Amino acid sequence: AHSKMKSDKMTLSATISACEKGGKWARALPLFSILSQSAVESDTISFNAAISACNKGGAWKNSLHVLSVFARYQVERSTITFNTAISTCEKHGDWEQALQLFSLMAQISVRSDTITFSAAVSACEKCGEWEKALQ
Secondary structure (H helix, E strand, O other): HHHHHHHHHHHHHHHHHHHOOOHHHHHHHHHHHHHHHOOOOOOOOHHHHHHHHHHHHOOOOHHHHHHHHHHHHHOOOOOHHHHHHHHHHOOEEEEEHHHHHHHHHHHOOOOOOHHHHHHHHHHHOOOOOHHHOOO
């Protein structure tokens, strides 16, 4: 049974990643829902692929919803997770959400990097809130 569950997780994760690469976010979300609601253990890579699929497909609000589900399923959020989410906010002019995510990273001890800082600063700059980036 353990082997079957591991196989299901790998299959779902791979399919979500394929949807992400093909820009098919609408197909990735139901698969993500199955993965996150089943007994199959979800992982950071699956969640990141779902966030990225939504981002690439223009469904950026859905990508932020996927991020909010991480904690509920006790899946570790990584630097890549936050970079993708902050970049999503930057692309769609939501500087406030970008800064909230940036702040959350520090609160839960996720390491930020150059990409994180660049995306957060760019989100502020694009919305004319460059002063916020200095804080």
